Amino acid sequence: MAKATFTFPSGFLWGTATAAHQVEGNNTNNTWWAWEQETGHILNGDKSGLACDWWGGRWREDFERAAECRQNSHRFSIEWSRVQPAPDRWDEYALEHYRDMARGLIERHMTPMATLHHFSDPIWLAEMGSWEIDDIVKYFEAFVRKTVEALKEYISAWVTINEPNIFAALAYQQGQFPPGKKDFASARKVIMNLLKAHATAYRVIHQIQPQAQVGIAPQYLSIHPKKPWSPLDRWTAGLMNNVMNEAIPRTIRTGILTLPGMRRQLVEVKNTWDFIGIQYYTREYINFDLGKASDLFIHRSYREEAEKSDGNWLANEPEGMFEALKWGQQFNIPIIITENGVNDKDDHLRPRYLIQHLHQVWRAINFNIPVKGYYHWSLVDNFEWERGWTQRFGLWELDIETQARRKRPSVDLYAEICRQNGISSDIVAHYAPQLLAKLFPDE
Ligand code: BGC
Numbered sequence: 001m002a003k004a005t006f007t008f009p010s011g012f013l014w015g016t017a018t019a020a021h022q023v024e025g026n027n028t029n030n031t032w033w034a035w036e037q038e039t040g041h042i043l044n045g046d047k048s049g050l051a052c053d054w055w056g057g058r059w060r061e062d063f064e065r066a067a068e069c070r071q072n073s074h075r076f077s078i079e080w081s082r083v084q085p086a087p088d089r090w091d092e093y094a095l096e097h098y099r100d101m102a103r104g105l106i107e108r109h110m111t112p113m114a115t116l117h118h119f120s121d122p123i124w125l126a127e128m129g130s131w132e133i134d135d136i137v138k139y140f141e142a143f144v145r146k147t148v149e150a151l152k153e154y155i156s157a158w159v160t161i162n163e164p165n166i167f168a169a170l171a172y173q174q175g176q177f178p179p180g181k182k183d184f185a186s187a188r189k190v191i192m193n194l195l196k197a198h199a200t201a202y203r204v205i206h207q208i209q210p211q212a213q214v215g216i217a218p219q220y221l222s223i224h225p226k227k228p229w230s231p232l233d234r235w236t237a238g239l240m241n242n243v244m245n246e247a248i249p250r251t252i253r254t255g256i257l258t259l260p261g262m263r264r265q266l267v268e269v270k271n272t273w274d275f276i277g278i279q280y281y282t283r284e285y286i287n288f289d290l291g292k293a294s295d296l297f298i299h300r301s302y303r304e305e306a307e308k309s310d311g312n313w314l315a316n317e318p319e320g321m322f323e324a325l326k327w328g329q330q331f332n333i334p335i336i337i338t339e340n341g342v343n344d345k346d347d348h349l350r351p352r353y354l355i356q357h358l359h360q361v362w363r364a365i366n367f368n369i370p371v372k373g374y375y376h377w378s379l380v381d382n383f384e385w386e387r388g389w390t391q392r393f394g395l396w397e398l399d400i401e402t403q404a405r406r407k408r409p410s411v412d413l414y415a416e417i418c419r420q421n422g423i424s425s426d427i428v429a430h431y432a433p434q435l436l437a438k439l440f441p442d443e
Helices: 033-038 053-067 092-109 123-126 136-151 163-173 185-207 230-255 290-295 320-330 350-366 408-419 425-431 433-441
Strands: 005-007 013-017 073-077 111-117 157-162 212-219 219-225 256-259 262-265 275-288 296-301 336-341 371-376 396-398 404-409 423-424
Touching: 005 350, 013 111, 013 336, 013 408, 033 123, 053 073, 053 092, 053 404, 073 092, 073 256, 073 371, 073 404, 092 111, 092 136, 092 157, 092 350, 092 423, 111 136, 111 296, 111 423, 136 185, 157 163, 163 185, 163 230, 185 212, 185 230, 185 262, 219 230, 219 320, 230 275, 230 296, 256 296, 275 320, 320 350, 350 371, 350 408, 350 423, 350 425, 408 423, 408 425, 423 425, 425 433
Parallel strands: 013 073, 013 371, 073 111, 111 157, 157 212, 212 275, 219 275, 275 336, 336 371
Antiparallel strands: 005 423, 256 262, 275 296, 396 404
């Protein structure tokens, strides 16, 4: 075996990512809490409950774990319904809580990155129509202004909106997230409003913090036609790629939003980013299916030979990471991988998944693709939206009854990678020996 190390650039950001509703607990004033109370929405009828009890202060012990494992950054999100519990009320205690968290990261030598919208909305906003109404832009602007004013001393890296593409699709077109709509026209309107709100947030943040780094974090799904020789499969895959991957970033690049049945000039959106956050998990194969008229004839599947995660939810397709980064290069701005990870309770697949995906990141950097950081999803098991507690993405395992955390083997693997700022053949030999011959071939 060749002995070698894939070294990352100095200053590379190594972190994990979390989202408020998934970790805080007792988030009783938002759309997800309300959604969890209605039967049939969440697998097993699970509830977020105390989640990881970060609101109760357990963020401290989890940040301590992250710091001990040599992570130098953490991405967390701010819960709008906590900061603004009613349209005419701000909660200074909540803002102080987030200031505490940001200070807690800095004290532990981790750079904070904060997300301003990660899938959850205040109930009062939902009652007004949330992302379907034009006033959303004004409401989001006020929330962003207040939050950034409060945190500007500590945070200068902001993600405006987490996965706007997934949020619009799942909440307004596929009905799995609140408000549970299944209406393409609503989803289109929501995409437009998300873009406008993002652009407004970008400007507000720069007014307050001219030096801030502001980005948006779409999910990049690697989409391939199932039968590359079939024009229909190619057409369907192209359509899906356009809606899912291209529409939002292209609008930010060009100022023109194009979706099936919609074309809008949004000049105010053009170039409103300092970096792009890319979230990559998996690759799908698409074929044209006459029986799926309501889903734009799209039938989705995984490659049969690909390794799958628990419940066959994700396929381990590391080349898709390279593809995502190469795609991101066209925007000519820095790229941060704001999420990547796998649901794997027993940690059978995660070590391999992590090494293989990071190897692709390293390759991309060697092709001069400007990747500045990597945030693994996630630090600790957390409430996995419509799948409740059934899917475990944490480096640390969480016992929801006792709040005890237990280390999965991937904790030490990731710590070694962060410490070495690279992936050595020794690490691979220790954590995923099956990959050695492929990643470090002899001559
Ligand atoms: C989301 C996270 C989620 C993760 C795993 C991403 O789409 O941003 O909130 O937990 O994927 O499903």
